[in-house]
Amino acid sequence: MTTTDKQRLRIAIQKSGRLSDESQSLFKRCGMKINLADRRLLAHVANMPIDLMLVRSSDIPGLVMDGVCDLGIVGDNTLEEHALERDLTNENSDYNKIMSLKFGGCRLSIALPEETEYKGIQSLDGLRLATTYPRLLTRFGDDNNIKFEFCKLNGSVEVAPRVGLADGICDLVSTGTTLEANGLKEVEVIYQSKAALIQGSQPLSAEKQKTLNTLIPRIEGVLKAKESKYIMMHAPKNKLNEVVALMPGSETPTVLPLAERDDRVAIHMVSTETFFWETMEELKELGCNSILVMPIEKMMG
Ligand SMILES: Nc1ncnc2c1ncn2[C@@H]1O[C@H](COP(=O)(O)OP(=O)(O)OP(=O)(O)O)[C@@H](O)[C@H]1O
Numbered sequence: 001m002t003t004t005d006k007q008r009l010r011i012a013i014q015k016s017g018r019l020s021d022e023s024q025s026l027f028k029r030c031g032m033k034i035n036l037a038d039r040r041l042l043a044h045v046a047n048m049p050i051d052l053m054l055v056r057s058s059d060i061p062g063l064v065m066d067g068v069c070d071l072g073i074v075g076d077n078t079l080e081e082h083a084l085e086r087d088l089t090n091e092n093s094d095y096n097k098i099m100s101l102k103f104g105g106c107r108l109s110i111a112l113p114e115e116t117e118y119k120g121i122q123s124l125d126g127l128r129l130a131t132t133y134p135r136l137l138t139r140f141g142d143d144n145n146i147k148f149e150f151c152k153l154n155g156s157v158e159v160a161p162r163v164g165l166a167d168g169i170c171d172l173v174s175t176g177t178t179l180e181a182n183g184l185k186e187v188e189v190i191y192q193s194k195a196a197l198i199q200g201s202q203p204l205s206a207e208k209q210k211t212l213n214t215l216i217p218r219i220e221g222v223l224k225a226k227e228s229k230y231i232m233m234h235a236p237k238n239k240l241n242e243v244v245a246l247m248p249g250s251e252t253p254t255v256l257p258l259a260e261r262d263d264r265v266a267i268h269m270v271s272t273e274t275f276f277w278e279t280m281e282e283l284k285e286l287g288c289n290s291i292l293v294m295p296i297e298k299m300m301g
């Protein structure tokens with residue numbers, strides 16, 4: 001490893017799968033020019049001292065905990081499962097969660113064949129469940145005083161009950177389509193997950209820390225901008241307070257006069273929460289018109 005390599009912040013992200021596009025696009029929006037040649041597993045960022053390591057998501061917690069990578073983007077589910085596994089074998093399981101990101105939302109749930117009558121948590125005692133997450137499932141069992149048998153599968157978990165491998169499953173659910181397609185019903189949610197940016201517990205060199213200090217506000221800015229909208233409209237001057245009160249998470253609006261209209265003004269403001277059609281309809285009822293809702297690319301300060 002050259003000295004220059006040592007000064008470059010190394011970040012592990014998923015190579016391909018549910019988190020890979022969002023992870024790359026987050027960093028691109030932070031201004032990184034990523035040199036992603038086909039099949040290259042260590043991508044240099046051309047304009048910042050950062051390298052992206054493209055790996056399986058299940059390897060990311062270990063790479064960060066062992067200090068091979070300085071940072072990583074991984075689902076809470078994978079992270080927590082790996083940490084519990086390492087605790088069991090007395091391996092280092094330390095990490096810092098820098099922030100939760102706003103993608104990769106899913107839940108870890110227990111599901112049973114649709115025809116099984118579900119009689120509450122205690123009725124799960126003694127069942128054999130297929131899962132990729134035996135540690136999280138055991139913790140749920142311990143918290144509820146029940147025991148499971150496992151069948152560890154790393155993919156296609158939903159097929160296990162149909163082929164007689166298990167009584168039910170414990171797997172990730174987002175829309176519920178996969179459960180439905182496999183004749184399963186969700187009976188208990190045991191863990192809620194989102195993608196997270198994590199850091200190893202080892203201190204960073206001064207150069208790497210400097211890069212991280214630049215990167216964090218940029219990520220926060222991108223995440224904030226994602227939910228925020230720039231809103232413009234024309235509003236009746238005498239309804240100004242009611243209009244502003246309707247705006248979700250808005251900061252002080254800019255109020256501008258309109259040429260040749262004393263009774264109406266133009267309002268510009270940033271709304272930091274999801275802006276719904278219903279709000280636009282209410283604004284219209286208050287007499288607003290020319291309502292424009294525009295995406296914001298970056299935010300700072
Ligand atoms: N259906 C889903 N909807 C939203 N997020 C999901 C969904 N399934 C998984 N995830 C999240 O994305 C992460 C990666 O899932 P994905 O299926 O792409 O990879 P994997 O097969 O679990 O892992 P690996 O990269 O090790 O092969 C999961 O750990 C979870 O946090």
Ligand SMILES: O=P(O)(O)OC[C@H]1O[C@H](OP(=O)(O)OP(=O)(O)O)[C@H](O)[C@@H]1O
Pocket residue numbers: 018154155156157158171172173174175176177178179
């Ligand atoms: O509730 P849904 O929206 O249907 O999503 C749930 C499915 O998504 C994940 O698998 P994925 O599609 O990532 O396939 P994999 O088994 O290859 O990881 C998860 O393991 C479920 O099978």
Ligand SMILES: [Mg+2]
Pocket residue numbers: 018
């Ligand atoms: Mg998957």
